[in-house]
Amino acid sequence: MTNDVPLTRPDVRLEAREVFGIDSNLVVSGFAEPAEHVPEIDEAYRFNPDVTSALLAGFTHNRRVLVQGLHGTGKSTHIEQVAARLNWPCVRVNLDGQLSRLDLVGRDAVVLREGRQVTEFQEGIVPWALRRPVALVLDEYDAGRPDVMFVIQRLLERDGKFTLMDQNRVLRPHPSFRLFATANTVGLGNLNGMYHGAQRLNHAQIDRWDIVASLNHLPAPEEIEIVRSRVTSFADDAGREQVAAMVALAQLTRKGFEAGDLSTLMSPRTVITWAENVDIFGDTALAFRLSFLNKCDDAERPLVAEYFQRCFGRELDGSRALAATA
Template identity: 30%
Template sequence: MSTTQSFNIAQTFEVATPAGMTIEGFADATHPQIPVRTPYVFRQGLSSLLAFLRQAGGDALLLTGPTGSGKTSLICQVAARLNWPVQSVACHGRLELSDLIGQFVLIDGSTVFVHGPLAVAMREGHLLILNEIDLMDPAELTGLNDVIEGQPLVITQNGGEIIRPHPKFRLFATGNSAGAGDPSGLYQGIRRQNLALLDRFRVMQVGYLAPDVELGVLESCVPSLPTEVGRLMIVVANEIRRLFLGEGECAAELTVTLSTRTLVRWARLALTFRGAPQPIAYALEQSLTARTDPEQREAIHRIAADVMGDLWQGNTLL
């Protein structure tokens, strides 16, 4: 069993907390399943996530919010700083519970049972992240009910093997909905989930970053980007998000959004193409609007042109 270690919350996550507050993680920083640590600005939801890591109390934790708001990255960057290994699964409509538990496979001519991410996480004390859980068949997910409550995992197909949950095992899920389906129609494949499963989840809303926090992310990831250009890019991003979330005069006026991930890509490409006639416009097209329909592309570029003024035409500060 891996040795645990206490981490000072204020120092580990660079946040303001009362002196002496700690959270337990692992001492071994070499495990291959520990996420790669990247620059990250932690936000308000950190306290809820740490409370869950400290004591799950028979619950799982569902992080819900719009695409690109940083649901998975929040979990992974916390895990990276606590040396906590992660099993991450991208859910889809054909994913079955047996894929999570394990199955027999042919290896070097012999049939061997290979444990899946759920079994490994329970046995070793890893975090299990079910990304986009609301894409899965709710009938398959009901098999998680007892596991979430702390019951052993019984693998009947492997001779009735019993895996008792490690004290450090935690189950996370992310989704663009909170399990009740997607009334907006923006996310294809979203399914209404079983109420019995949802009753076992704590729910944490994750929104887009506040402008000052997001500017800090830009400055960390793209340090050579002029601050004023970064501020204007964030204004454009937030207007696109507002229309995507249906906060304009009409509901859901855009079917694409500009996530923090896309924002960073836009900033990086703007610097890459700084010799082009309109580097900011070209970078936005490469980052986002090349995959939109012509009407939405025109609308997004019009927003950016209005916000950025002369910078949009190529008179840049890059």
């Protein structure tokens, strides 16, 4: 990571209705030309209006935005695709259990300078991003370790200044630095047993986020079109009918999860994976077993097989055997 800091600021104004296809009169800031770390545009991506409006407020008005939702709903992708259309550099950091405070802040390291070993401070991702026109996205925000979370808390203050204790320096954020996060819960921890590793978060820290947006499953027609846009072999009328049945099955698993009948559910990501596997194996039932059924608890598989029968009008291969062993 270099120490030269670009002074670039947004230099164009864009109409949200035209760029993102949402019903909004928002005019947002962006960059005329893409730079390093700008994500690639996915032309098939469909934007959730509420979440898009929240993210655009984050980019244009420097609001800290937390996007919460179930796994596989595309929280991080949503942020990236907004950044891509604004030509705003975007860097993602996963707050898994292995990420330490030193990874975020930086540490002393031994380097070679003119053939001699010297100790030099290597800055972490936070000070690097803070000094640049970059959108820093903290993925799995509710899985971060306590020491990591307190490093982040200072960034959530109104002025966002960051102190490097080892360097006796106070960093001021670049005018175009932005901060976002994604989480499966809103700091409530692993209440339903679905998200192992999710931590209960300090309410004072959650309160520092200016905007909390919720991104969950799309309406069936939109989910169908997203799957078809990702897997082009389903672009014809027969493909639409098949994907509609797949999405209907996914929705049954979500209702079953909400009712406590299932311990897992099909995310939109899983539906796309299933469609891709149908392309590979040429068999809808086999692809379903490999994409989702084998992830389910043995006792729940007969119910999932029943969902398949209801949506496709035929039994899932081996469903009788599943019922016999249940």
